[in-house]
Amino acid sequence: METTVAHLKRGQKGIIKEFTENLLPIKLLELGCLPGNVIELVQVAPLNDPIYINVNGSHIAIRREMALHIALDIIEDNMVI
Amino acid sequence: MSxxxxxxxxxNPNTGKTSVFNQLTGLNQKVGNYPGITVEKKEGICKLPRGVKAHILDLPGTYSLNTTSLDExxxxxxxxNKNDKDHPDVAIVVSDVENLKRNLLLFTQIKDLKIPAILVINMADRMSRKGITIDIELLEKKLNSKIALVSTRKETGINKLRELIADYKNLPKTQNVDISVxxxxxxxxxxxxxxxxxxxxLWLVITQDVNFMPLEKTLFKDASSFATKSKSELKRLQQKETILRYQFINGILKETYKVDLNAAKGFRATLDKVLTHKIFGYLIFFLILLTIFQAIYGWxxxxxxxxxxxxxxxxxWVKDTLPPGVFTNLIAEGILxxxxxxVIFIPQxxxxxxxxxxxxxxxxxxxxVFLMDRIMRPFGLSGKSVVPLISGTACAIPAVMATRTIENWKERLITILVTPFTTCSARLPVYLIIIALVIPEGSFLGLxxxxxxxxxxxxxxxxxxxxSAVILNKILKIKSKSFFVVEMPNYKLPLLKNVGYTVLEKTKSFVFGAGKIILAISIILWFLGSNGFSDEFKNAETIVTKRVEQEGFSASSEIYFDTHQDGLDINDPNASDQQKELEERALAQEIAGYKLEHSYMGYMGKAIEPIVRPLGYDWKIGIAVITSFAAREVFVGTLATIYSVGNDEEETIxxxxxxxxxxxxxxxxxxxASGVSLLLFYAFAMQCMSTLAVVKRETNSxxxxxxxxxxxxxxAYIVALIAYQLLK
Known part of the structure; x- marks a missing residue:
């Protein structure tokens, strides 16, 4: 299974690879959620949903169902970017 | 030069656009609706140098020209639409200094429409704290536009902006990005x-998600058939367009925008940790709610x-000063x-x-919104429905108005429709008096x-x-696809000026919007209650006076005397005077009650008696149910009039x-049985014309x-019916 934003742990970062669903809201892209950008999981809501991410300097909350469609490569702690 | x-x-939202608007226009602003839709229209007048004036229109916040909501x-x-009377000669794009990159996306789109555009970089006061430096001159050259560096908090840069607006004819109309690639x-x-x-x-019209209003559609009728590409292909192209724009912006900012990452990291992270914590987060929210409640309810x-x-x-005063007559009564009992x-709702x-x-x-x-979203979702509501639902326990009117923050029309509509079910403070007087009457003493587990x-x-x-939210969610077929993407803005100290403007504006829109309808209905109710066609109504005074002379006071007046004579000392020399006064008042009350019984309203009450009898009510309660349609608390007052006791005599009633x-x-x-039936009826029935008026205003239909x-x-009727028939 592909790694997506929904798989990030709190504080973990990743680089967006692609969207596995074409109909993601364009608003998300406009906020800077674009392939190649770094995305960080800032906070998870108490019932595990929604999640709160920082991408390209934009802090946004999205629901988990949407996060599942944003594929990424996780940046391991020892990697330097 | 006129x-x-x-x-x-x-x-974008959260850029301080409204603050810029407030500073440009001051109190020269008004808020209305766009014709036919519920989107708020804010406009104002701004004085510019050299005696020029500008008409400023504050457009709904948007992240881009790719719209996802009606507002956008x-x-x-x-x-x-170049033919619109408000079509801008110049657009001011407000951005905030920290999110400049993202804000520029919208700016490039507006430039590409060849509309002269000025870029406002707001919150300039945060620059040094965040370690940001901008080469404004170079940025102006690269964007081919003019920039005003503004701080609405420190009130700087607004005059420069005024100059730029006045000078709009010199702004270049060139495009930033050629999207055809x-x-x-x-x-x-x-x-x-x-x-x-x-x-x-053309591209914008073809790709819009939201239904466009008729205007440009005719022109582009062929264009829509021209959209030979499938929806997902168009979406791909939109994504490509966004990426292209970001490439352009990144290229420019690389040379002009520097952030020193070593500068303070802000306290956002710390505060977020506490405020969205799984225990403290809810606890703090709960405490804030308590305070709001206390304010609306107590203060x-x-x-x-x-x-x-x-x-x-x-x-x-009106009754005492003006000559008695229909006109005076209309002013005193209808209009006033x-x-x-x-006005009574204004404080809340x-x-x-x-x-x-x-x-x-x-x-x-x-x-x-972040904390509550998951909890509300199964009911067809969103995290944004929480505040309206909770404020509904004070009063449904401000609660319905508070749904404006919900961008998704379906979620907003459901919230508006179900909010009046929450127990508002106007139900309380009715509940209290009926509970005191019919619920027996005794306790269960100490309660x-x-x-x-x-x-x-x-x-x-x-x-x-x-x-009902669950049901509405199932049956309402509304196409307003909006995904949950909520920006989490930086924490800021509130600008008191902005808060003041908001309070003023919302209050005004209630008083003049819903107020008209409330006034009209209350005049109608007054007319029905104070006019009648029968001889009994016209001769009420003689009939009642004669009856009292012959048969003595009615049972209700006897109770009235009983309650009031307790305090009377028979040895008091004034006792007979007081007794006389009581009798006079009792007579007036009996006349009023008799009149109401034979007024149009009284006949209406009797007409609906067959309908309310299965609930255990008589025609008198029927009248009270009708009049309390104005507002629930009127129930008690109407019963007082019917039973011929003073309005403010709770014990007597x-x-x-x-x-x-x-x-x-x-x-x-x-x-x-009838008590519980009444309680249930008032719990569920839409007995509040003010709420209806506000819902009409907010849904525009x-x-x-x-x-x-x-x-x-x-x-309400069915529930009350079942309850009465079971308990009878």
């Missing part, structure tokens, strides 16, 4: 088919008492009562919006039956709201109600309030 410059203010499409339409063939075909139109404009009591007292004495009924509305504005300005509201009843009524209100006998069963009229009225009344 022509006004049309200026459109546009920008209003902005786009205005920019596209994302699909050269497609765009070439567009350009050859519509040689007169701008390609980017506003003082101004409300003052208003109440003022209108009571004003009515008194109506205006009083509007002002307090609620004060808090909402504070929570929004500080950035806390987004955290509440008295009376308290438990009251609590169940509150819970039932919430239950009905949630249940209660004793009188307890003594009332049902002529058919010879049992007390207010017993457990009578369809929704009418549906609400029918559904809630029917539901």
């Amino acid at each position: 022509k006004q410059i049309n200026v459109a203010l546009i920008g 499409s209003v902005a786009v339409e205005l920019l596209l 994302i699909a050269p063939e497609y765009f070439e075909k567009l350009a050859t088919t519509f040689p007169k139109e701008d390609v980017y404009k 506003s009591e003082y101004p409300m008492d003052l208003i109440d007292g003022f209108f009571a004495s004003a009515t008194e 009562a109506g205006i009083g009924g509007i 509305i002002a307090f609620l919006f004060l808090f909402i504005a504070l929570l929004e300005e500080t950035g806390y509201m987004s955290r509440v 008295s039956y009376k308290a438990l009843t009251l609590m169940s009524l509150y819970l039932m209100g919430f239950g009905a709201a949630i249940l 209660k004793n009188r109600m307890a003594a009332e006998v049902n002529p058919r069963t010879q049992k007390p009229l207010f017993n457990l 009578w369809k929704w309030p009418a549906g609400q009225l029918v559904f809630m009344s029917l539901f």
